[in-house]
Amino acid sequence: MTTKVRLCTLWTLGSLLLLALFMGRYEIGVQAIFQSFARLPEVLYCLASRSPLPEDLTPEQQVFLLLRLPRIVLALLIGAGLALSGAVYQGVFRNPLVSPDILGVTSGCVFGAALGLLWPQGGWLWVQACALLFGLAAAFASMTIAARLGQGSLLLLIMTGIIVGSMFSAGLMILKTLADPYGELPAIVFWLMGSLSAASWSNVAQVLPLALFGYALFHLYRYRLNVLCLGDRPSQSLGLDPVKLRYGLIAMASCVVAACVASVGQIAWIGLVIPHMVRTFTGSDHLSLIPLSTLFGGAFLLLSDSFARSAFAVEVPVGIVTSLIGAPLFAYLLFRRQSQGGHHA
Amino acid sequence: MLEINKLCCNLGERTILQDVSLSLKPGEFLAVLGANGVGKSTLLNCLLGSADITQGTLLWQGCPLERMSRSERARTLALVPQQQEVAFSFSAEQMVLMGRTPHLGAFQSPSQTDLHHARRTLNELGAGHLARCQFNQLSGGERQLVLLARAMLQSESVLLLDEPTNHLDFRNRYHILNTVKQRCREHGTSVIAILHDPNLASMYADQVLMLAQAHTLAYGPSADVMTSQNISQLYGLPTCSHRVMDQEIFMPQSLPPSSATNIAIVTGPSGSGKTTTLMALYAHCQQQKQPVRGILCPGTMRDGRRFSSEIINLADGQRRPFGQRTDELDPITNTRFRFDPHGLALGQQALSPTSHHPDTTWIMDEVGPMELEGQGYGSTLAPLLALPGGKHIWVVRPDLVERVVQRWQLQPAAVIDAADSDALTQLKEFVAL
């Protein structure tokens, strides 16, 4: 990673973050934002200890601290998590067209969420727990079946992923037909489209530990990921255990994806395309690909979600925004790359 | 020192390697030769630990390989794999740098020093200018150089080369092997290379291992093992050798368009008198003092079918009972004959090319389906054909003539029907030529 790239990244991220802080349907002045930040530790402490919030918060501070800021943080986290696991999945599967739902994690999550919504008991936490649980179950099922059938062949893993994914998709269809079209069905569709509109600090608390742990792990293993890209036989001759390493990385990446989807629903495009985009201008070296994918994934979802929440009074589904912003951007990058005579992986 | 003792490797029911042994001193170059699919790559996989060993031991300086950790093993044995596209594009120097992986901790990335080492290795191979190029865009020769540099960075002890000369042009083939050989000399690196060209093996290798059908066909110092007979047998292709500038060059005997037609085929349906005609020819030759070798198998007929047969070693006239019709289908030979082991041994002895004289006529009665499959006396035929100046008369069933001609790439001088009245005359003329 050159200094220029680093500076460019930091500058982009910083200005985006600043922009996001000021964007919103509720007008909050610069001063109010600075004052809000001063109150942040106090508010977070109150939320964590489940004690009542300070009485003297102004409405601006409340909106900023309880709605806008958690949403911004969550957007960064989710975008980063999805892009990060996308990069890992693509490296492990040695295929730039792989997205994080290849093992059926996303289908499992959405199925779990739908099941949680239809279950007569339990609140929102229960719904999220179900989503997380079924997402992990899907990944676990695909990996176990593949491991049983053959010694960790990639193709087999993709196939079992398709099998498990379609099982959960079928389950979701059943649940959708059972759902009340004016009761639970809209909530299920909400999950399928993915939205950060209901972001709160508790969401952040749910995603943060797994995302941080996942990132730390991938950061440490990012050089081995390079070697794994060479294929099984070469990486084995270089002293790696490709099968174990692969399963370990996929399991962790699946956890991160499941945590993301369980908290905001399924958000397409980021996990597939952000690593791809980063690769077009920094190359395939995971030493820089892993951190940059993470940063750009976060920045990209932040940008999309800022637009989704503040362009109109109503929410624009964020999946639509990610595609609308991302597709032309990606096309432009490819075009620029091509006209420079560069080579794309 | 690398030692392999009685290595056996099975894949399910199939035996891939059976009792393969070898030992390799520092600085030695071992070439592994063999037809496609005889387990050459499996041998390398066993060394790398990616194929399970059924029996036998692999030792590196007296220490069993399976007791070494993965990275320890990788620091000792470095593989130059067959070329393949990498899914993501890495630069050449990144590819070379990966050779440092077994020297790094699990969480470590290569340092600046490692990068210097990688660049230096590339430079040593004369490929320094490739460092920044994308690996996937390199030519075959350049890629092979990069992979070789990676293996050299990985280990100084043993290099394993899996068909390193595939896809390489005439120059690059020698360039790569020269580089490897130089490495052997200068660093005492041992090399095991799977090669497809016996000439390259005899040029570069100190030792040669020939694998045929999971077994070791021949193993030893290059000069002892590299004979046209062994090579003919190894590939089932009549091969002759010529000496060019102190170097044995092996070539297939019948290169199109070749005029060497030293074989006649005697054919005809069962009971048409093929063996009888040849017996007459044999008697004639003995009268004329013309040397005849090989085997004849006269049979007794019952109900219009061959019932049993004898085998005659034409060198000394010795006879043995050979085949006996049984009612059961023998699963191994896929015939209804049971063969006498002494008879088989007699044939084996009769067909060994030890007592060859340039005028010798070799009679082979007969080349059947088993020989076509490489069983029976199949593997002895190519070495016989490779003998200088010999003449051959093979007995073949009419329906197999075409396959036999294709299998051994024959250009028969004559295909003689034994039922012809002048069959014997034709044969006499062929022998007298």
Next chain:
Amino acid sequence: MRALFLCAALLCSVAFTAAGQPIELTDHRGRQVSLPQPASRIVSTYLPSTLFSLSLGLEQQLVGIGQSDRQQRFVDQLLGEHDPIAVGSRTAGLNLETIVALQPDLVLMHDKKDGIRLAAMLEQLGLAVLLVKAETLEEVDATLGMIATATGRQAQAQRVRQANLTLRNELEQRLQGVAPRHRSYYVKRDDLFSTASGEMYQHQMLQLAGLTNVAADLRGFFPKVDAEQLLRWQPQLLVIEDDGLNRPQRQLQHAGVVPLRQLPQLTLPADSLWSMPSPFALAGAYYLASQAYPQRFATAQDQNVLADYYQQIFNRTDLLPKALWP
């Protein structure tokens, strides 16, 4: 049951008429909501709660409504010039910042799990949120009382109740002694083979209209049935939700359901909103009954009855479906 709710609602409205006192409410989920004074800036996040607000004459008090509420002719006509901000939908999510920026003193939200969660978040921001549940006419009545209390519209709620009571009495009187009741099959707007189960409001509506729902034993929401099952039920008439696209009518042209083609078809007009529970949903039952048993209803008078009903609730009659309005 109905009487009980009525009494409770009446008591509520009497108890809090004294001005100056905070209004204490308990919603469907047992949540305590306290309002310092009757709400005057209301955000209604989905169509049913918008219909309740409009029935209580709160057009001018609505500052935010659901994203597609205004697409209903009924809602559009009632709102007229007044233009509340759209705050989002359940599927695409509600824009919480928009809601807060509107500074409402009451937010009406559905009572499903996602609604409960959003209510908790809005409450944290100091907004009063009432969870609304209206899936049967009894719940409609209780909800009407609750929203009326929260907005100080008890008198209007009383008028609505009175209108419903009158219409109901009229309906029961006319249907008295009808036997046997017509066996009817309810058709979902876009699919001949999706019907109303015994759990749904549409079932209740059929019952009120003096019709027997052939699918009463089914469970779930708009269960799919196959053609054979449908024929086996031998319905005597079809009740079709109309959406102007006529898909069920086209499905009837297919072979296999020939016997159904001859059956009389009663359509619920597209712009009536009668197929969902609301304070004026009883009109739907009355309309169906008048179509199913025409001998018991004089057509001219029947139209007048519904016009009176709308007049009493909304003070206007042009909100009736266009099909009934010559």
